[in-house]
Amino acid sequence: MKIRVFFILSFFLAALFASAQGKLTIVQGTMTKEKAQSIVIFDVMYGERIELASARLNKNQEFAFALPGIKSGFYYLSDQNRRSLARIYMKQGDKINIAIADDAYQLMQPTPENRILKEWVDLSYPVTQMSVFPRKDTATYTSFFPTLTAFLPKAEAFKKKIITSNASFNALMKKSIDAEIEHAALKFLYTPNSKHPAKEDFVPYYAGVYQPHKYADGAILNFAFGTDLVRLYTNYVFTRVKLPDPMVKLKLEDILPYFGNDTIRGIYVEGFMGSYKTLETFTAEIGPFKKYLVSDSMQARYFRMLKKVSSFKKGDMAYNFSYPDINGNTVTLASLKGKVVLVDVWATWCGPCRAQIPHLKKMEEELRDKDIAFVSISVDEEKDFEKWKAFVAKEELKGIQLYAKGWSDFSKYYDIRGIPRFLVFDQNGKIVTVDSPRPSQPELKELLLSTLNSKAAAGIAESK
Structure with a gap:
């Protein structure tokens, strides 16, 4: 009983303190996943999850957060293992009550945005789960491709149902649906499979994946899988569309023009940096594209990699300030x-x-x-x-x-x-x-x- 009282008191004291800082968003509920000890809320920045807040579960596996100054968008909840994420939409002033179990979650009195989001999660589950690795079944392209093709009209019909009073959510959700389908379609191709499709086996959906100046609006940066989608799309372009000489190593100047957004170019540059072993090639090839590394995390990785290929020994080339x-x-x-x-x-x-x-x-x-x-x-x-x-x-x-x-x-x-x-x-x-x-x-x-x-x-x- 003492733990329960302390939990409630702590939550309301936190809420009282935070209320002075701005309009609060309340997230509370239960997590009954096996071995769950704490809960983590993730924000999204530059197409990746970043930890926003965390808390230990009480003895009744309950949690509560009072979050000031929340920006509107998607957030993800997980246990301490940071897997099996539950996605929610939050904006300032929302009050969200959620029950998270091993493979599913339920929202009590959901906001209009979260009602739509949960419907989509349930509807898309058969397709998105087939692309997850390791898979829980023996799906190959012979089963995935028909499932994907049959699902596409359902997704288009669902987008027409996205009509809430929150116009920014409506637009974000529609873009998320398109991006999630593409992510699932590409991820299925580039995770281990027992059977691989030949060119003639591909269904029509894949013909529309490649687009010049892809992701120009940067919308995929609002989704936790955004960075992974950039990597998968690049693999697709250079293994299924452009087919470069396999004996010639692709360079950044070959790849970056296929993206229509500078921040997304920066994400790709960041992922490319690990392939260099010498200071000379790193500075020569990464240097011209350093301008795309706009976030603190990108800059930090740039300097970590720069230091990795530099030993600072006497006689080593110095940094050209x-x-x-x-x-x-x-x-x-x-x-x-x-x-x-x-x-x-x-x-x-x-x-x-x-x-x-x-x-x-x-x-x-x-x-x-x-x-x-x-x-x-x-x-x-x-x-x-x-x-x-x-x-x-x-x-x-x-x-x-x-x-x-x-x-x-x-x-x-x-x-x-x-x-x-x-x-x-x-x-x-x-x-x-x-x-x-x-x-x-x-x-x-x-x-x-x-x-x-x-x-x-x-x-x-x-x-x-």
Whole structure:
């Protein structure tokens, strides 16, 4: 009884707290799945599930959430194993009561949107479940293709029934139906089967799957299977439609034009990154398409993969940064080839960074006749741009002053989390060290000169 009281009290305290933050969406119910210990609610972002909230079930296998600021759309509920998802539609102010069992769920007093959604889930189950792997039956294309063909008129008829007062839901649900059928049709093809169809075995539905500039409206990004659908569609295009030379490796420039949406191109680029083993090929082939990596998760994976193919050892190629200087001119590491490069990562708000400025100025003066480029990369945020410019002018900072608009790609690439940070690169743009001594330490000047002299000696030896 104490657990029950605590559960109810906790829920209503949470609701009371959250009510001050906006209109609440209430989700409560039971989960009677075997071995279920907790429940997880997933949102959808860029075609993938992301965890929104989780809670342990009480002794009666009950749960409750009070969610402020919910954006309208599809959400998914699962146990701690994050499989066998129940899909619901939520908008601000909804009150949803759901009972989730092992293979099904029921909604008590469902909203109009969820009544439609549940009808569709039940109607489409025979088709969608045939594409799930591992399968619970021995379905092959000889049974799936007729089932799919017979189902298509039912799906079209169902779309005509989607008439609620929520116009955005109506449009989203119709697009979801089309996407779910395509996902099931393609997933069936690309999961293990005991029998595989020949070209003449395909039913007419598949002839309409390929479309130039596919997914241009980006609607599939609202569905948890969106990213998987992008992968399946690409497989279909290049195994059933375009049939490229099997001896020639497909590149991103061959694939991306088939998508009509930049974010979806980014999803494909993200999935493609794992195929690279060297820094040179990764930067050459991924670099031109980095602009499509728009989400934080895409950017994070980009830098994880970049670090994976980079060891940061002495002699490895350095990251080719590209930032504007104080006059707006772009400076890259490649543009400084022929010079030893000292990079100082700093910010105007950083006390230890400012403490190094007098020592850096002194070193610049002592080495002004040497082929050494002193590059300062500011991680001041974009809102502080004018503050940075004023600081550079007031302190009469020399060298090459660059502005990175915060913790940008250079910092992420070298995993710089504390400043100041000093890095040294040689005349050919290769790493000497990514964590050098500071200007206040005599070892830095010695390192710069030894790098300069070693390359000069190597050049003399090569010329003889």
